[in-house]
Amino acid sequence: MTACAQGHEYTEANTYRQPTGERHCRECMRAATRRYQARIRAEKKAASANTEKPTVPEPTKLPLGIVPYGPYPKLPRRIPRWYELTAPAPTVKELELIRRLI
Numbered sequence: 001m002t003a004c005a006q007g008h009e010y011t012e013a014n015t016y017r018q019p020t021g022e023r024h025c026r027e028c029m030r031a032a033t034r035r036y037q038a039r040i041r042a043e044k045k046a047a048s049a050n051t052e053k054p055t056v057p058e059p060t061k062l063p064l065g066i067v068p069y070g071p072y073p074k075l076p077r078r079i080p081r082w083y084e085l086t087a088p089a090p091t092v093k094e095l096e097l098i099r100r101l102i
């Protein structure tokens with residue numbers, strides 16, 4: 001056999017011989033290396049594209065008792081403890097009630 005499976009000729013320059021005597025086509029080895037490196041690059045790119053910046057969670061998804069100040073301009077500094085047990089985030093109407101109670 002004077003050529004590899006891909007048809008590259010087994011010349012002196014294109015043949016790599018393992019110590020065991022096995023011969024390999026250098027051109028195919030280069031192609032395999034390129035495929036491998038392209039795959040690694042693509043995987044790295046995909047991994048970096050997935051690192052989205054953390055966003056502020058929706059008010060309803062915040063832990064109990066933690067309320068964002070943005071949507072509620074006149075929010076009291078502290079929500080009563082009993083409220084923390086009932087709902088994750090108060091509505092505007094509920095805030096009015098809380099303000100009257102504290």
Ligand SMILES: [Zn+2]
Binds near residue numbers: 026027028
């Ligand atoms: Zn080859």
